[in-house]
Amino acid sequence: MADIIDGRAIAAQLDEVTKAQVDALLADGHPAPGLDVILVGNDPASEVYVRHKIRACERVGIVSRKHQLPADTSQDDLLALIATLNAKPEVHGILCQVPLPEQIDPALVLGAIAPNKDVDGFHPVNVGRLSTGTGGIVPCTPLGVMKLIASVVDDLTGKDVVVIGKSNIVGKPVANLLLDAEATVTVTHIYTHGLADICRQADIIVAAAGAPRLVRGHWVKDGAVLIDVGITRIEGEDGKTKLVGDIAFDEVQHAAAVTPVPGGVGPMTIACLLSNTVKAARVAYGIDKNVGNDFPGGPTRPMFTGSGSIPN
Numbered sequence: 562m563a564d565i566i567d568g569r570a571i572a573a574q575l576d577e578v579t580k581a582q583v584d585a586l587l588a589d590g591h592p593a594p595g596l597d598v599i600l601v602g603n604d605p606a607s608e609v610y611v612r613h614k615i616r617a618c619e620r621v622g623i624v625s626r627k628h629q630l631p632a633d634t635s636q637d638d639l640l641a642l643i644a645t646l647n648a649k650p651e652v653h654g655i656l657c658q659v660p661l662p663e664q665i666d667p668a669l670v671l672g673a674i675a676p677n678k679d680v681d682g683f684h685p686v687n688v689g690r691l692s693t694g695t696g697g698i699v700p701c702t703p704l705g706v707m708k709l710i711a712s713v714v715d716d717l718t719g720k721d722v723v724v725i726g727k728s729n730i731v732g733k734p735v736a737n738l739l740l741d742a743e744a745t746v747t748v749t750h751i752y753t754h755g756l757a758d759i760c761r762q763a764d765i766i767v768a769a770a771g772a773p774r775l776v777r778g779h780w781v782k783d784g785a786v787l788i789d790v791g792i793t794r795i796e797g798e799d800g801k802t803k804l805v806g807d808i809a810f811d812e813v814q815h816a817a818a819v820t821p822v823p824g825g826v827g828p829m830t831i832a833c834l835l836s837n838t839v840k841a842a843r844v845a846y847g848i849d850k851n852v853g854n855d856f857p858g859g860p861t862r863p864m865f866t867g868s869g870s871i872p873n
């Protein structure tokens with residue numbers, strides 16, 4: 562029987578560390594870290610996620626502020642809000658929930674967030690730092706994936722890892738983190754020829770295609786580690802919506818370990834958002850260095866990622 566990797570429990574452990582860091586900042590006379598969350602429109606799934614994030618902030622002592630804007634907000638108004646938040650010292654992290662309404666260019670908006678406040682790690686400066694192994698803020702879901710893998714695999718050196726999915730928010734950054742940890746990484750997607758055969762070679766599969774039950778039991782070799790990033794809402798036979806992952810969970814008993822959906826990667830994403838926010842605050846307070854756009858000159862002390870180690 563495959564072990565089930567308990568994302569909620571691992572996230573709770575990380576939250577304890579984050580909370581202790583917040584308490585230490587307060588004890589040293591610093592104001593509490595602050596996270597500003599921007600939500601444009603009223604997509605129900607986005608509202609659920611934002612509510613979870615705000616509740617999680619409360620648990621660890623991060624001050625959160627929600628900015629809910631109407632669905633017809635202009636791009637200029639959104640950029641103006643971001644400029645205001647960029648300039649406020651009490652704002653350590655800014656998260657603009659995606660997807661955004663169609664009148665707004667997400668690349669422009671994510672690129673407008675100050676890189677040292679970009680706790681999502683989506684700004685091109687942070688993307689560039691990740692891909693060069695030079696620090697920066699690491700996106701929350703990929704960071705959470707690395708921590709889940711670390712809970713069952715001691716050393717990734719030379720491990721064959723297949724990533725399914727090539728998104729900017731999961732597939733590409735998680736591939737970079739795995740390469741930093743000396744894994745052999747194959748990045749695939751739903752159009753990859755022979756995907757099942759490629760997956761059957763893998764010691765570890767990270768499924769992030771957003772395709773429900775894509776990875777079937779016969780795609781998985783005995784003893785593999787499976788990380789399921791996919792979350793799709795479907796209507797069950799009882800008429801209730803349920804969440805399904807990219808992995809056919811009931812077919813992979815022969816794996817060594819698998820993350821459930823829900824209760825796997827999702828809670829880790831939120832825990833990593835909190836830890837990124839505290840890290841951003843520590844940099845703002847001068848305790849740590851090297852987050853943000855302090856190029857040229859380059860980083861002197863990579864904070865979040867380094868060759869051969871999993872960022873913490």
Ligand SMILES: Nc1nc(=O)c2c([nH]1)NC[C@@H]1CN(c3ccc(C(=O)N[C@@H](CCC(=O)O)C(=O)O)cc3)C=[N+]21
Pocket residue numbers: 609610613656657658659660681701792822823824825826827828830831
């Ligand atoms: N700027 C931005 N940053 C994000 O990090 C971001 C985003 N936009 N847009 C949407 C995605 C999605 N996302 C999730 C976070 C937590 C769970 C989570 O906690 N899931 C629970 C289930 C929650 C439920 O019931 O829906 C679980 O898997 O156990 C899921 C998904 C963050 N995202």
